Amino acid sequence: MTTSGRAEKLGEILLATSLITSENLNKAIAAQAKTGKRLGQILVEQGAATEDDIAWALSNQLMYPYIFISRDIIDDEVVRLLPEAFLREHRVLPIQRFGQQVTLAMADPTDEHTVDEVAAQTGLQVNRAVALASNIEATLRQMPSQQPRTAKRRPQGPEAQYLKFHLAHALNEGAFEIHFDQAGDGQHRVRYRLQGILVDRAGHPEELHAGLIRHLREFAGLGDAPSAAAALTVSIGEVEVRAIVSVVPATKGPAATIALYPYRSAVPDLVPLGVGRKTVQALQGALAGAHGALLIGCADPLVRSTLIRAILHATPREKVWALETLPVFRHPGITQTPIDASALAAPLLAGPFGAGSDLVAVDDASHAATLVAAFERGRAQRVIVGHPQDDAVGLIAQVLDAAGSALVASTLAGVLAARPIRLLCPQCKERVRHGSAANGRHTFTPRGCAACSLTGFRGYRVLTEMWLPRAKDRGWMRGSPRETALARLGQATGPSMRGQGHAFVDDGLTSVAELTRVLEGS
Ligand SMILES: [Zn+2]
Structure with a gap:
């Protein structure tokens, strides 16, 4: 795309959101023709818009996340994928890498040419994010100056495949967590959290467990600390998921948990x-x-x-x-x-x-x-x-x-x-009678069937x-x-929670034990 095409796009967005007038835009385009500077920069210099206005408008219109960059959220290795001079010139910063994707913070995310160039130089797919130019420049100043290095890539072993398999399966089953740990009899086990309950899945041999924990540490950038956690975005098939990976020491060796939260674009419905x-x-x-x-x-x-x-x-x-x-x-x-x-x-x-x-x-x-x-x-x-x-x-x-x-x-x-509060699976819930047949009442308890992965619960309120x-x-x-x-x-x-909960029990939606668990916070 040409420079003027880019300018038009940014200008249109700012006009559409009423952040600038067409007079502001024409004046800035005229200045751009003379100076060759970027449109956003000129608008800020001319006082027509603030840097924050521009970033907000871009993020809002283009659906790119608006990121405030701090040293904590960036990966130094990833920043070094590109020469510093290039980053300064184009006002971009690669901040995180997930597999074959890199998140690129950009002062002007409509700059297609730069996106293409980053993709060509790194061989990675570029996900754009909006950041303030001043924020990118300040972060670059804080970076230790080093020669660009190519990130070292280890060949993918069986543990990478094994992890991929479980990520896909857990997501497919609607699990929120995967646990990898030791059962106690020398067996390693895998459990998925389904409807709040940890459910066993086929275990794996000991050699694989050590490799898996090592792979997870590397995958999530956890380092060597015995206890560590990190959040990252992973693509599982077509689904993008926020994964929170944690490794903790247990009595018989390290255990790992991955919490999975698929990204969603629908408006939440309560x-x-x-x-x-x-x-x-x-x-x-x-x-x-x-x-x-x-x-x-x-x-x-x-x-x-x-x-x-x-x-x-x-x-x-x-x-x-x-x-x-x-x-x-x-x-x-x-x-x-x-x-x-x-x-x-x-x-x-x-x-x-x-x-x-x-x-x-x-x-x-x-x-x-x-x-x-x-x-x-x-x-x-x-x-x-x-x-x-x-x-x-x-x-x-x-x-x-x-x-x-x-x-x-x-x-x-x-x-x-x-x-x-979890709702009983309507397909398998069991009736329990209280009191005598004449004046008793009944409630329901969970049992478990194929429809609820044997947990007895499906969904929550x-x-x-x-x-x-x-x-x-x-x-x-x-x-x-x-x-x-x-x-x-x-x-x-x-006591409004208690009242609502008893109404759920009376309607057969949940069990007395589940209500007690929720009210007592156990
Ligand atoms: Zn069921």
Whole structure:
């Protein structure tokens, strides 16, 4: 593509999103003809748009993820796939490599010529991501200066094939996790987590286990530490999956777990989870003001992410910025910054980056500094804050301890706590009679059949408790001692999860034991 074709595309996008006027564009194109500089750069120099506006518009229109690059998310080996001079000139940075694919952060992702050149020089398929030019340049300055090296590639052994096989099978069966460990009798075993239950699959010989753990360490870039974890994107057949690989030492040698979260582009729907539109509307209403923090507490990261994304989608079209440890939902309307751990969100939330957004979401604020930074940001704008603590009172207690009652009282817009509860497999659930035949009632228990991979469960719903503080509540939140405030809060939220759960049991959707497990958090 020619330079002018590129300029037209970027210009069109900026015009379509009303970020610049046609007058701005014509002036910039004229300057471009004279200087030969890039259109985006000229628009910034002329004050027509900010760098952040341009990156946001590009990411939004072209469906490329918008990435804030930090040293933690890039792989030095991958950066060295290309000469530094090339990276500076084209304002790109290869940041991660997955198999035969490389993620390329680009200041101008419409630059087809550069994409072709990177593909030709590396022999890899290029996945584009948008990043600020200043962010790319700053990162390049921080890189240790080294000669480009070709990444060493080991021949793929049987363990690579074996891993591929299990990834494909687990995904096909709908498993969320694969466990490779030792059973205790010298046998190595493979288990899939299906419907929350670890189910045995055929084991493998000892020699393969050692090779497999070594391969996984290399595959996920875990290094040699006995305990390590990393998240990466892998393609399994046609499906792109976020995989979280962890290796831990066990009594009889190392064990590995791979959690699998397929990426999805559909708008999350909460109705099948039993969360009604009224709840979503109430939460949306709580965020109707100019500022405030909405807390979403759920221990399951995927359910938490689903809840947060559903609320984001329910808000009218706005500039939304999501900082995500589990970035599996993809939508062009939402600017996404993947992060490896909760702690890494704190500096991004506290800094000026993303100040142009109307709504900010962080899916894991379990790190205290991130929790405080999110609430601080909630003073000035609207924030959705995810947290693994899944009861409302316990969650607010943590927030009070971290951020203090004054900040919480002025900022908290609402809290939703949610716990997934498994549903009995309708094909095999068994009736249990309680009491005498005359005045007894009955419930159901799981049994297990082919349809549910012998787990007895299929699918889940969520139990929720919600509290939206009113003006008078802010007074006592600010003025009361911690314990008094939490006691009042307990009264306000009430036993709503218990009530919902008993209704599920009465309707034969779940078992008494499953409800007890969920309510008692065991
Ligand atoms: Zn069944």
